[in-house]
Amino acid sequence: xxxxxxxxxxxxxxxxxxxxxxxxxxxxxxxxxxxxxxxxxxxxxxxxxxxxxxxxxxxxxxxxxxxxxxxxxxxxxxxxxxxxxxxxxxxxxxxxxxxxxxxxxxxxxxxxxxxxxxxxxxxxxxxxxxxxxxxxxxxxxxxxxxxxxxxxxxxxxxxxxxxxxxxxxxxxxxxxxxxxxxxxxxxxxxxxxxxxxxxxxxxxxxxxxxxxxxxxxxxxxxxxxxxxxxxxxxxxxxxxxxxxxxxxxxxxxxxxxxxxxxxxxxxxxxx
DNA sequence: GTGCTTGTTGGCCA
DNA sequence: GTGGCCAACAAGCA
Numbered sequence: 001x002x003x004x005x006x007x008x009x010x011x012x013x014x015x016x017x018x019x020x021x022x023x024x025x026x027x028x029x030x031x032x033x034x035x036x037x038x039x040x041x042x043x044x045x046x047x048x049x050x051x052x053x054x055x056x057x058x059x060x061x062x063x064x065x066x067x068x069x070x071x072x073x074x075x076x077x078x079x080x081x082x083x084x085x086x087x088x089x090x091x092x093x094x095x096x097x098x099x100x101x102x103x104x105x106x107x108x109x110x111x112x113x114x115x116x117x118x119x120x121x122x123x124x125x126x127x128x129x130x131x132x133x134x135x136x137x138x139x140x141x142x143x144x145x146x147x148x149x150x151x152x153x154x155x156x157x158x159x160x161x162x163x164x165x166x167x168x169x170x171x172x173x174x175x176x177x178x179x180x181x182x183x184x185x186x187x188x189x190x191x192x193x194x195x196x197x198x199x200x201x202x203x204x205x206x207x208x209x210x211x212x213x214x215x216x217x218x219x220x221x222x223x224x225x226x227x228x229x230x231x232x233x234x235x236x237x238x239x240x241x242x243x244x245x246x247x248x249x250x251x252x253x254x255x256x257x258x259x260x261x262x263x264x265x266x267x268x269x270x271x
Numbered sequence: 272g273t274g275c276t277t278g279t280t281g282g283c284c285a
Numbered sequence: 286g287t288g289g290c291c292a293a294c295a296a297g298c299a
Contacts, residue, residue, distance in 0.1 A: 114295050
């Protein structure tokens with residue numbers, strides 16, 4: 001389920017170890033896909049003895065910084081099925097644990113059965129490109145209505161659903177958030193991005209921010225979203241629209257399973 | 272057994 | 286070069 005809010009939540013789970021030096025580093029098989037971009041031995045050497053000093057999430061990406069000045073950069077992406085956990089000291093790495101950092105007081109675990117997640121590592125005072133080149137947060141000042149309008153215009157023939165999934169403009173928006181946004185905006189997911197126009201783009205911009213902010217506020221240990229959200233009904237058999245009660249539609253749009261309300265999000269007439 | 276899956280990438284084609 | 290689409294990656298679940 002890792003989208004913006006879940007990633008932010010995952011990041012906080014590891015923050016319990018802030019200030020604690022790493023005593024040992026366990027990685028799964030060196031040829032695991034998740035580790036394809038790192039040298040496990042070099043990472044182990046650079047992290048051992050270094051304390052976790054800060055963490056940050058940007059969209060679906062996370063950076064954990066270790067050591068004096070935060071010069072050791074550990075980047076994590078959860079992929080489809082990744083989870084972060086903090087376990088008591090003495091934790092034994094289990095199947096599909098891609099990375100386990102032991103601090104002596106607890107173990108920080110990156111668990112990812114499907115292996116679409118990704119570990120990156122960098123040593124240096126400056127942020128590596130995989131961190132510094134990320135798109136501006138949808139909750140920050142760099143995410144503007146004008147930027148959204150220009151992006152939609154450039155991808156005018158692509159379905160708005162597929163466009164919302166593009167991390168280069170909507171970092172952190174994933175499949176369920178895209179559907180939630182379109183449902184609230186009353187836009188059919190197959191609508192070509194270019195047909196929304198300036199007003200439609202501005203509305204989409206507003207709703208992306210609103211859904212993102214609300215998702216971050218609601219994420220927590222009990223992790224559930226309100227029953228008034230499409231999210232709560234999209235996977236249940238015979239799910240109905242929480243706003244109008246109509247049976248929800250489901251189809252593949254933009255290459256992903258997409259759920260929408262045919263009454264609240266009618267297909268657009270061609271102009 | 273079948274047919275899905277909350278993500279990303281690379282390759283192909285227009 | 287840009288935009289657009291899709292298969293592939295892997296494991297678990299119904």
